[in-house]
Amino acid sequence: MEKQQALKILSDLIAIPSINDQEAQVADYIAQLFADYPAQVQRVRYAPGRDNLVVTIGEKGPLLGFSGHEDVVAVDSNKDWDYPPFSATIKDGKLYGRGASDMKSGLAAMIVAMLDLLNNGQPLAGRIRLLASVGEETGEYGAAQLTQAGYASDLQGLVIGEPTDLQVRVTHKGVIDYKLESLGKSVHSSQPDLGKNAILPLIEFVHQAQIVLAADNQVDSTLGKLTHVISQIQGGSQINTVPAHAWLTGNIRTIPAYSNELVMQQLDKIVQQLNASGAQLKITYSYPEPPLPTQAHTRLAQLASHVLQEQFHLSGNLTAGVGATDASEYHQVQNLPIIIVGPADGTTDHQPNEYVTVAKYLRGCQFYQALAQAFWQEF
Amino acid sequence: MEKQQALKILSDLIAIPSINDQEAQVADYIAQLFADYPAQVQRVRYAPGRDNLVVTIGEKGPLLGFSGHEDVVAVDSNKDWDYPPFSATIKDGKLYGRGASDMKSGLAAMIVAMLDLLNNGQPLAGRIRLLASVGEETGEYGAAQLTQAGYASDLQGLVIGEPTDLQVRVTHKGVIDYKLESLGKSVHSSQPDLGKNAILPLIEFVHQAQIVLAADNQVDSTLGKLTHVISQIQGGSQINTVPAHAWLTGNIRTIPAYSNELVMQQLDKIVQQLNASGAQLKITYSYPEPPLPTQAHTRLAQLASHVLQEQFHLSGNLTAGVGATDASEYHQVQNLPIIIVGPADGTTDHQPNEYVTVAKYLRGCQFYQALAQAFWQEF
Numbered sequence: 001m002e003k004q005q006a007l008k009i010l011s012d013l014i015a016i017p018s019i020n021d022q023e024a025q026v027a028d029y030i031a032q033l034f035a036d037y038p039a040q041v042q043r044v045r046y047a048p049g050r051d052n053l054v055v056t057i058g059e060k061g062p063l064l065g066f067s068g069h070e071d072v073v074a075v076d077s078n079k080d081w082d083y084p085p086f087s088a089t090i091k092d093g094k095l096y097g098r099g100a101s102d103m104k105s106g107l108a109a110m111i112v113a114m115l116d117l118l119n120n121g122q123p124l125a126g127r128i129r130l131l132a133s134v135g136e137e138t139g140e141y142g143a144a145q146l147t148q149a150g151y152a153s154d155l156q157g158l159v160i161g162e163p164t165d166l167q168v169r170v171t172h173k174g175v176i177d178y179k180l181e182s183l184g185k186s187v188h189s190s191q192p193d194l195g196k197n198a199i200l201p202l203i204e205f206v207h208q209a210q211i212v213l214a215a216d217n218q219v220d221s222t223l224g225k226l227t228h229v230i231s232q233i234q235g236g237s238q239i240n241t242v243p244a245h246a247w248l249t250g251n252i253r254t255i256p257a258y259s260n261e262l263v264m265q266q267l268d269k270i271v272q273q274l275n276a277s278g279a280q281l282k283i284t285y286s287y288p289e290p291p292l293p294t295q296a297h298t299r300l301a302q303l304a305s306h307v308l309q310e311q312f313h314l315s316g317n318l319t320a321g322v323g324a325t326d327a328s329e330y331h332q333v334q335n336l337p338i339i340i341v342g343p344a345d346g347t348t349d350h351q352p353n354e355y356v357t358v359a360k361y362l363r364g365c366q367f368y369q370a371l372a373q374a375f376w377q378e379f
Numbered sequence: 380m381e382k383q384q385a386l387k388i389l390s391d392l393i394a395i396p397s398i399n400d401q402e403a404q405v406a407d408y409i410a411q412l413f414a415d416y417p418a419q420v421q422r423v424r425y426a427p428g429r430d431n432l433v434v435t436i437g438e439k440g441p442l443l444g445f446s447g448h449e450d451v452v453a454v455d456s457n458k459d460w461d462y463p464p465f466s467a468t469i470k471d472g473k474l475y476g477r478g479a480s481d482m483k484s485g486l487a488a489m490i491v492a493m494l495d496l497l498n499n500g501q502p503l504a505g506r507i508r509l510l511a512s513v514g515e516e517t518g519e520y521g522a523a524q525l526t527q528a529g530y531a532s533d534l535q536g537l538v539i540g541e542p543t544d545l546q547v548r549v550t551h552k553g554v555i556d557y558k559l560e561s562l563g564k565s566v567h568s569s570q571p572d573l574g575k576n577a578i579l580p581l582i583e584f585v586h587q588a589q590i591v592l593a594a595d596n597q598v599d600s601t602l603g604k605l606t607h608v609i610s611q612i613q614g615g616s617q618i619n620t621v622p623a624h625a626w627l628t629g630n631i632r633t634i635p636a637y638s639n640e641l642v643m644q645q646l647d648k649i650v651q652q653l654n655a656s657g658a659q660l661k662i663t664y665s666y667p668e669p670p671l672p673t674q675a676h677t678r679l680a681q682l683a684s685h686v687l688q689e690q691f692h693l694s695g696n697l698t699a700g701v702g703a704t705d706a707s708e709y710h711q712v713q714n715l716p717i718i719i720v721g722p723a724d725g726t727t728d729h730q731p732n733e734y735v736t737v738a739k740y741l742r743g744c745q746f747y748q749a750l751a752q753a754f755w756q757e758f
Contacts, residue, residue, distance in 0.1 A: 173569070177618050188729065189608040189630040190552070190701035199609045199627075200589075206582045229568040230578045231622060232615030239556050239610050239628045248578075249618045251568040322569035350567065 001116050006365055007095070007358070009033070010108035011088035014097035023070035023134040023142070027053035030111060030132060037118045044146060050134045052142045054151050057114055058127030062379035064372055065129050065158035066114070067143070067326055068107030069136030072099040073350050080352035094355040101344035105356040105364065106161020107132060109343055113368035126376030129155065136326055139287030143326035152330045156379055157300040158338045159371065162325050163346035166314055166360065166367060168304045168339050172321035173223050174254035174291035174328060176263060179247060180205060180271070182235070183280040186244035195242035199235045201279035202248050206230055208270045213252070216263070220255040222294060222320035226263070227253045253322060260288045289328035294320075298337035303374055308341075311370050312363060341367070380495050385744055386474070386737070388412070389487035390467035393476035402449035402513040402521070406432035409490060409511060416497045423528060429513045431521045433530050436493055437506030441758035443751055444508050444537035445493070446522070446705055447486030448515030451478040452729050459731035473734040480723035484735040484743065485540025486511060488722055492747035505755030508534065515705055518556075518666030522705035531709045535758055536679040537717045538750065541704050542725035545693055545739065545746060547683045547718050551700035552602050553633035553670035553707060555642060558626060559584060559650070561614070562659040565623035574621035578614045580658035581627050585609055587649045592631070595642070599634040601673060601699035605642070606632045632701060639667045668707035673699075677716035678757070686753050687720075691746060720746070 016025045023046075030053055031041050037057070044052040053070070075085045075098055083089035085098040095105075114128055131151060133142030146152060162169075184198030213228045228250060235246020254260055264285060271281045295301050296318050305316035327338045343364025344356040395404045402425075409432055410420050416436070423431040432449070454464045454477055462468035464477040474484075493507055510530060512521030525531060541548075563577030592607045607629060614625020633639055643664060650660045674680050675697050684695035706717045722743025723735040 175569075188702075189610055190554075190606075190632055192606050192608045197608060199612050200585075202612075203582055203585045203609070206579075207586055210579075227569075227571050229571045229576060229621055230582070230615075231568055231618050231620060233578050233581075233625065234613050236609075236611030236628070240630050241610060242608055243610060246612065249615070251619050253569055323567075 001112055001119070003362060006112045006362060007090070009111060010095065010105055010361060013104040013108055014088045014099050015086055017086045018071050019074050020071055020135070020138050022049055024049045024051040026070035027051040027132060030055065033111060033115065044149060046134045046142055046145055052134050052146055053132040054146070055114070055130040056127060057118060058124040061126030062156050062376050063127040063129060063154055064375045065131055065152060065155040066110040066368065067131045067133065067158055067160040067330065068103055068110055069133045069142065069326060070107070071135055071137050072102070072104070073137050082353055090358060093358050095358055095361065096353055096355045098354055100354050100356045101163045101346055102349040102354070103162050103342055103344070105344045105361050106163065106342035109361060109364035110161055110368050112365040113372065116365070116369050117372060125373070128372055133326055140289055140324065140326050140329050141287065143329035147329045147332050152333045152336065155333070155336055157375060158330055158336055159304070159368070160325050160327055160338065160340040161342040162340050163342045163344035163349065164319065164340055165345040166308060166312070166341060166343060166364065167317045167319045168301055168308070168341055169321045170296045170301050170318045170339055171222055171294040172292045172324060172327065172340070174260055174289050175324040176252040176254060176260055176288045177249065177286045178267065179249050179284050179286070181247045181282045182245070184242065184244045187242050189240045189242055192242050198243045198246040201274050201281055202233065202235065202246050204274060205270055205281065206248070209267060212266050212270065213263070216258045218255070218257040220257060223255045223291065226255050226258055254291050256291050256293045260290050264288065289324040290331070292327045292331055292338065295337055295339055299378070300337035301339050303378055304339055304341055304371055307371050307374050308367065312367060380491055380498070382741060385491045385741060386469070388490060389474065389484055389740060392483040392487055393467045393478050394465055396465045397450050398453050399450055399514070399517050401428055403428045403430040405449035406430040406511060409434065412490060412494065423525060425513045425521055425524055431513050431525055432511040433525070434493070434509040435506060436497060437503040440505030441535050441755050442506040442508060442533055443754045444510055444531060444534040445489040445747065446510045446512065446537055446539040446709065447482055447489055448512045448521065448705060449486070450514055450516050451481070451483070452516050461732055469737060472737050474737055474740065475732055475734045477733055479733050479735045480542045480725055481728040481733070482541050482721055482723070484723045484740050485542065485721035488740060488743035489540050489747050491744040492751065495744070495748050496751060504752070507751055512705055519668055519703065519705050519708050520666060522708035526708045526711050531712045531715060534712070534715055536754060537709055537715060538683070538747070539704050539706055539717065539719040540721040541719050542721045542723035542728065543698065543719055544724040545687060545691070545720060545722060545743065546696045546698045547680055547687065547720055548700045549675045549680050549697045549718055550601055550673040551671045551703060551706065551719070553639055553668050554703040555631040555633060555639055555667045556628065556665045557646065558628050558663050558665070560626040560661045561624070563621065563623045566621050568619045568621055571621050577622045577625040580653050580660055581612065581614065581625050583653060584649055584660065585627070588646060591645050591649065592642070595637045597634070597636040599636060602634045602670065605634050605637055633670050635670050635672045639669050643667065668703040669710070671706045671710055671717065674716055674718055679716035680718050682753055682757055683718055683720055683750055686750050687746065690749050691742060
């Protein structure tokens with residue numbers, strides 16, 4: 001494919017403002033790219049306007065999965081951007097726009113690789129299935145839906161195109177988001193004994209949670225330690241009133257040594273004990289995602305590393321990440337090797353002036369094609 | 380004065396929505412009530428639209444002060460009220476409206492008493508000075524201004540008309556409002572070690588302040604213990620970001636055993652220690668008001684108690700309160716006896732359907748008149 005055409009596909013994807021929603025427009029766009037080819041295109045609706053898309057090419061042979069998410073995170077303020085976030089701008093070898101790094105460049109490069117394979121005139125030596133998911137940024141529920149519906153069950157390997165600067169990410173932390181709500185009883189602050197302060201049990205919870213989770217202190221050789229961030233807190237309405245309602249949110253990044261279930265049990269226990277002493281706390285978890293245990297030993301990881309070294313003269317390093325990806329969901333498929341390799345370097349994810357280097361993007365297109373061919377040969 | 384006329388003055392005052400502002404309208408209204416009498420009327424401007432008013436009647440003899448604040452607190456939602464908050468409604472012997480209890484009934488009853496004394500055809504045996512203040516609900520700064528300007532310096536006694544159900548309140552707690560702000564550094568929650576969480580120093584501050592202030596555990600025989608309420612807390616903007624900014628507010632009610640200065644030093648020390656270990660905290664105090672030490676031994680308190688018992692067949696009990704009043708400011712005048720006596724019972728202060736009993740209000744008008752006459756005779 002011509003360089004300009006490959007860049008147009010990425011630019012077209014960036015022009016769709018699929019901010020935690022509207023992924024159906026991305027799915028429509030990808031579907032029409034494959035309309036004139038022998039490809040099996042399946043829409044998997046998550047919600048109105050929110051379609052996952054599954055595109056399978058090839059008739060027989062080893063089945064490699066390509067995974068990319070269709071959604072992007074919001075733009076805080078256009079004023080922080082030097083370029084319009086939803087109209088790709090190329091300047092000094094960089095392509096700017098929301099999703100340029102995370103991860104419409106990975107998604108586009110996978111699409112370009114598939115179209116190039118279809119266009120090169122020879123029958124395919126294997127199969128590729130593109131899994132384009134909704135809602136990765138807000139809980140990986142698109143990947144969960146595709147996993148449960150079986151679209152990953154027959155894969156023999158899966159590559160996720162999140163930004164890794166074309167290194168091979170073989171493991172990442174899990175994530176637990178939680179919200180803790182506290183109920184009290186409001187009275188005038190001059191007579192606090194007649195009321196119940198909703199903020200204080202939150203303070204006590206944080207104090208205890210910091211101690212309990214600090215004891216989960218094993219250090220994973222590649223992922224490091226479990227981390228816990230109290231990210232938001234809010235309570236009370238005026239200075240001379242005992243607050244009747246308060247809440248906080250927390251974000252935990254887990255490692256394989258401590259299962260998400262264990263960590264949630266530890267928090268639940270603190271809540272239960274505080275409630276037993278008079279607090280009225282309720283903790284809820286949204287989309288806990290398990291860590292991805294290391295895939296370093298898999299043939300897929302070794303193969304990707306080899307292709308990067310031999311054909312692209314890159315390091316082929318096996319690396320670790322901190323952020324959860326759709327891999328947390330697809331990993332539920334038994335014995336499915338998963339690696340994360342994407343063209344962007346990830347330094348501007350979720351930030352203003354997000355970009356991907358044009359050269360890296362185009363190399364990503366070539367890499368995915370080369371990896372598929374090597375996979376078909378080796379597996 | 381006719382009962383209907385006394386009720387009209389209270390109703391007119393309630394009809395002025397002087398919510399933490401616009402006290403000049405109250406001052407104008409009171410001033411015109413005294414326009415046709417030999418009275419010295421002085422406006423003391425705090426800010427545009429916010430006038431304290433000082434009305435002095437009588438030529439010579441003992442000078443008794445009457446103190447009432449012109450402001451009222453806000454109405455959260457009209458829907459919570461069975462009657463319109465800014466239009467007095469009399470039903471089943473109760474007069475409803477914002478300020479009916481706290482404290483336009485006290486203020487109105489003092490005005491009625493002064494007008495009745497002026498109207499009864501005899502020369503006054505002493506003097507009364509009404510101090511109508513702005514901003515009592517938000518920091519007693521009107522009373523502070525009047526004190527600094529000398530309007531209380533020549534008083535021989537001062538009665539504050541806050542609701543006490545016609546008992547004699549002789550002491551109350553002080554108050555310290557503070558705000559604690561915390562600065563951190565925002566980063567993605569997957570790599571918290573690269574940032575600085577602004578919420579955690581607040582948690583640590585609360586934890587330590589609870590311990591330190593719990594040691595201030597002397598029990599005042601009438602006021603009870605010092606109390607400390609964390610009333611508001613807020614920080615962070617999204618669940619997957621380390622928060623860069625957070626703040627909380629606290630409300631402390633002090634007793635004479637622990638000066639406001641001491642308590643503020645205790646909090647300052649915690650802040651300094653946390654800042655020395657890397658926090659970026661700033662604590663600010665707004666309008667700290669000292670407690671009113673007991674006035675039980677004063678001739679004024681004894682006289683008021685005697686008048687209530689002998690002339691009104693009420694208990695004449697000397698009581699303690701929890702809330703700070705303008706007395707915290709006027710108490711800066713050396714050797715000025717201050718008592719708090721008002722007609723309403725205070726049970727609905729700052730609440731929907733605030734009311735004063737009509738009978739109690741009218742008795743309040745008579746009490747202030749009787750107290751002034753007794754004061755003039757005894758002092």
